[in-house]
Amino acid sequence: MPVGRAHAIALLGIDGAVVEIEADISQQLPAFVLIGLPDAALGEARDRVRAAAQNSGVPLPSRKLTINLSPAALPKHGSGFDLAIAMAAFAAEGAVSAESVARVVHLGELGLDGRLRPLPGVLPAVLAARRAGFGTVLVPAGNAAEAALVPEIRVVSITSLRDAAIWHGAELEPVEVEPLALAPVARDGTAEHAGDLSEILGNRDAVEALQVAAAGGHHMFLLGPPGAGKTMLAARLPGILPDLEPTAALEVSCIRSLAGLPVAGELPRRPPLEAPHHTASAAAIVGGGSTLIRPGAAARAAHGVLFLDEAPEFAPGALDALRQPLESGVIRIARANATAQFPARFQLLLAANPCPCGNAGARDLVCTCTAMARRRYLGRLSGPLLDRVDIQLRVPRMTAAQLRLHGSEATDSARARERVAEARERARRRLRDTPWRLNAHVPGSWLRTEAGRPSTGATGVLDRALERGAITMRGFDRIVRVAWTLADLDGVERPGSDQVGRALLLRKAAA
Amino acid sequence: MAAKDELGRRGERIAEQHLIERGLVVLDRNWRCQSGEIDLVLRDGDETVFVEVKTRTGLGYGHPLEAITMVKLARLRRLAGEWCEHRRAAGLPVGRIRIDAVGVIAPVDAPARIDHLEGVF
Numbered sequence: 044m045p046v047g048r049a050h051a052i053a054l055l056g057i058d059g060a061v062v063e064i065e066a067d068i069s070q071q072l073p074a075f076v077l078i079g080l081p082d083a084a085l086g087e088a089r090d091r092v093r094a095a096a097q098n099s100g101v102p103l104p105s106r107k108l109t110i111n112l113s114p115a116a117l118p119k120h121g122s123g124f125d126l127a128i129a130m131a132a133f134a135a136e137g138a139v140s141a142e143s144v145a146r147v148v149h150l151g152e153l154g155l156d157g158r159l160r161p162l163p164g165v166l167p168a169v170l171a172a173r174r175a176g177f178g179t180v181l182v183p184a185g186n187a188a189e190a191a192l193v194p195e196i197r198v199v200s201i202t203s204l205r206d207a208a209i210w211h212g213a214e215l216e217p218v219e220v221e222p223l224a225l226a227p228v229a230r231d232g233t234a235e236h237a238g239d240l241s242e243i244l245g246n247r248d249a250v251e252a253l254q255v256a257a258a259g260g261h262h263m264f265l266l267g268p269p270g271a272g273k274t275m276l277a278a279r280l281p282g283i284l285p286d287l288e289p290t291a292a293l294e295v296s297c298i299r300s301l302a303g304l305p306v307a308g309e310l311p312r313r314p315p316l317e318a319p320h321h322t323a324s325a326a327a328i329v330g331g332g333s334t335l336i337r338p339g340a341a342a343r344a345a346h347g348v349l350f351l352d353e354a355p356e357f358a359p360g361a362l363d364a365l366r367q368p369l370e371s372g373v374i375r376i377a378r379a380n381a382t383a384q385f386p387a388r389f390q391l392l393l394a395a396n397p398c399p400c401g402n403a404g405a406r407d408l409v410c411t412c413t414a415m416a417r418r419r420y421l422g423r424l425s426g427p428l429l430d431r432v433d434i435q436l437r438v439p440r441m442t443a444a445q446l447r448l449h450g451s452e453a454t455d456s457a458r459a460r461e462r463v464a465e466a467r468e469r470a471r472r473r474l475r476d477t478p479w480r481l482n483a484h485v486p487g488s489w490l491r492t493e494a495g496r497p498s499t500g501a502t503g504v505l506d507r508a509l510e511r512g513a514i515t516m517r518g519f520d521r522i523v524r525v526a527w528t529l530a531d532l533d534g535v536e537r538p539g540s541d542q543v544g545r546a547l548l549l550r551k552a553a554a
Numbered sequence: 555m556a557a558k559d560e561l562g563r564r565g566e567r568i569a570e571q572h573l574i575e576r577g578l579v580v581l582d583r584n585w586r587c588q589s590g591e592i593d594l595v596l597r598d599g600d601e602t603v604f605v606e607v608k609t610r611t612g613l614g615y616g617h618p619l620e621a622i623t624m625v626k627l628a629r630l631r632r633l634a635g636e637w638c639e640h641r642r643a644a645g646l647p648v649g650r651i652r653i654d655a656v657g658v659i660a661p662v663d664a665p666a667r668i669d670h671l672e673g674v675f
Contacts, residue, residue: 072627072655072674073620105617105657105669 047134048145050177051127052168053119056336056376056383057297059171061148063113064124066131071107077128079112082120082334091122091153092129099157099205100215104136118380120335122152123162126181129153129204130211139211147179147199148172149207150186157204160223161185166300169193170293181207184222189306192296240279241455245445249276252436252549254459257283258466259528260481262369262391262431264354266421267438268408269401273394276438277350280392281316283459284348285467291346294386298338298345314347317389321356325364329374330385336376341368342385354393355423362428365391369431393432395421405440433483433521434549466531482528487520490527497526497538504544514550522546565609565658565666566593572656572668578603585637592633600649604634609658618657619669627653627675 047066052059075089096103110128112119127149134141150168151159165186170193172180179197182190187200201207202222209215243250249265253276256263263280265273287295292310300306319328319340326332330339341349349365351357368374368387376383397403398417403410410417429435470482473494479485489495505522508514514522525546526538533542570580573596581602582595594605606626608618630653638648653675660666 070671072622072671073617102613105619106671 045135045137045141047131047136047141049127049131049134050145050148050172051124051150052148052171053117054164054168054171054301055381056338056385057167057294057301058384059168060114060117061171061175061177062117062119062124062127064127064131065111065113066128066135067109067111068104068132068135069107069109073105074107075103076107076109077112078109079115080118081112081124082118084121085112085119085124088122088125088128088153091125091155092132094155095125095153095157095204096129096132098155099203099208100218101133101138101205101208101213103132108132108135118334121162122160123150123164123168125153126151126159126183126201126204126207130207133208133211133213139208139213143211146177147181148175148177149181150190151181151183151201153204154223156220158220158223159183159185159201159203159207163303164301165189166192166293166306167297169196169198170297172196181210185224189296189300192293192306192310238275238279238282239456240283240459241453243272243275243279243453245441245448246272246276246438249436249438250454250459252434253280254283254454254463255525255528255532255549256280256390256392256434257459257463258482258532259433259470259525260390260483261433261525261528262393262483263434263436264393264395264424264429264432265436265438266395266397268403268405268440269396271438271440273438274352277318277348277352277392277394278316279456280350280390281314281348282456283463284314284390285460285464286312287314287346295346298342298385301338302343315344316348316350317341317344318350318352321351321353323361324358325361328361329364329368329387330376330383331378333378334380336378336381336383338385339374341365341387341389342374344389345386347389348392349389350392350394352394354395355420357423359423359425362423363425366427366431369428391432393424395424397421404437430515430517433525435551436549462532465534466528469531469534470527482524482531485524485527487517490520490523495527497523497543498536501526501538501540501543503540504547508547518550522550525549561609561611561660562607565660566607568609568658568660568666569605569607569656569668569670570594572670573605576670582637585633587633587636587640589636590629590633592630592637595637598652602638602649602651603654604630604637604651605654605656606630607656607658609660611661612659617669618659619655619671622655622657622674624675627655631675 049064051062053062130144133139134144152162161183166189169180169190173196181199181201184200184202190198203220296306317340328339329341372388374385374387398412398420400411402408526542529542530538578596578598580596585592593607596603608621610618641648652673655671655674657669
């Protein structure tokens with residue numbers, strides 16, 4: 044009897060590899076052997092496939108069925124191989140067209156009644172199938188809208204194993220069944236960027252700094268007493284970021300799909316905001332898992348904002364785990380049997396009180412913390428982490444006078460977003476011959492080239508600070524980067540001493 | 555005789571008939587010794603074939619071949635050894651041996667279907 048072949052996708056992080064599934068029927072007593080490094084859930088495919096085939100009216104042959112998943116060395120997880128295994132077995136038996144089965148990629152978990160269950164990670168799997176050169180993919184009806192987001196590949200929505208067999212040429216009567224939908228996941232409200240910039244009273248420096256952060260992609264640290272509006276400011280950052288580009292939107296959707304969150308029928312246009320609670324572990328922040336490696340909050344925040352409120356309350360390990368993604372823009376998670384990679388070019392937003400009681404440095408308020416407690420509190424934010432944060436801002440509590448003065452001059456989010464988009468466009472034009480898009484990503488060496496240095500004499504104040512040892516060379520570069528963003532916002536050709544001075548203020552305000 | 559034993563006997567007769575039509579020669583049927591019973595012993599060319607027959611009236615509880623377990627086949631292999639000793643003691647040739655399985659689906663109101671697997675152990 045011929046060997047039946049079908050294809051499925053094994054996901055590793057956001058990348059997928061094509062897995063060839065071979066089925067052989069030998070003249071021996073009935074048995075079902077599954078080889079090629081399956082995990083426990085995949086090993087159970089044996090019983091799912093046998094029952095589903097029986098209940099779909101296409102029973103497996105009463106012979107020994109050997110299923111091989113190749114490449115054998117690649118670890119394979121989960122139940123998404125069920126459909127491909129069943130199809131390879133049918134092809135080996137001759138119940139369906141072997142050529143037809145070998146040409147397409149099959150994704151889907153089987154229920155015992157033969158219906159196809161939707162699964163997480165369909166979007167990256169379909170992308171991987173297209174990259175591997177496949178023209179058609181069979182997906183469960185519950186994932187069809189998600190799979191259809193991928194252009195240039197034919198997506199066939201399948202309700203049951205019987206439907207799939209008929210699609211491949213089995214001579215069966217179609218039977219109408221209720222398609223299974225993805226279980227709805229309750230989503231917290233962070234995805235909706237509620238609130239407008241104009242609702243922020245006073246704090247004009249902070250509103251301006253927020254626009255600088257948005258325009259240049261700079262990471263930001265807000266330090267201030269409770270009630271100063273730090274959380275309010277942070278929640279409005281995604282609202283002033285420009286819309287996602289199609290490739291970024293697809294990546295955001297891929298991560299959502301891998302995280303098991305529902306992916307709607309269209310690509311998201313707005314950047315995501317992730318605000319993990321401060322008890323989150325390092326694995327919750329960067330991702331983890333012993334067999335199936337899942338994306339963490341940092342990956343879910345890719346192309347958007349990762350907001351860590353009460354940053355000093357986070358476990359030091361969880362915070363420092365962010366250093367590598369901040370530097371490289373990707374997260375690599377190594378486990379015993381595999382290494383997964385996730386995109387992580389997010390904008391980091393930290394907020395903290397100046398001390399445990401929160402009153403240190405505030406006017407007319409008495410801090411009750413000891414000097415030691417104050418030092419320890421902010422000391423939890425490690426130097427290397429803060430060193431990567433370009434904008435460090437002190438947010439004071441507003442006064443009654445400010446409240447009365449608040450009026451027409453307040454910027455609203457729509458206007459701010461326009462300003463940010465214009466500044467980003469200037470930066471893009473300037474950086475068009477380089478691999479970088481945003482000022483925050485430009486390396487220090489470029490800032491010292493003819494194209495990247497500020498105008499002559501503008502850095503006098505920085506040169507003196509450097510000589511005194513008040514800033515490091517890395518700090519110098521960061522201030523120049525922010526100065527470039529300020530120049531883009533102001534619409535000037537090159538940062539002058541005005542922009543450099545303001546950039547220095549944005550960097551040193553918290554210190 | 556209980557109904558299940560009667561079904562078993564009927565299945566064994568159907569299997570025997572099928573194998574005779576295929577050109578095999580019956581040497582023994584329901585051969586018993588202390589450790590058990592061999593359903594059928596036949597000669598196929600110069601091979602001696604020991605056959606385990608399993609009969610069911612339908613597929614409601616699975617295919618009959620699925621009910622032939624490794625434990626059953628291991629017992630049949632031991633019994634085959636004993637049968638050969640008896641045979642040699644009587645001064646008769648044995649030749650190479652083979653173990654087959656025959657699944658018989660014998661519905662009460664339709665012709666039986668036979669599934670024969672050679673060399674399963």
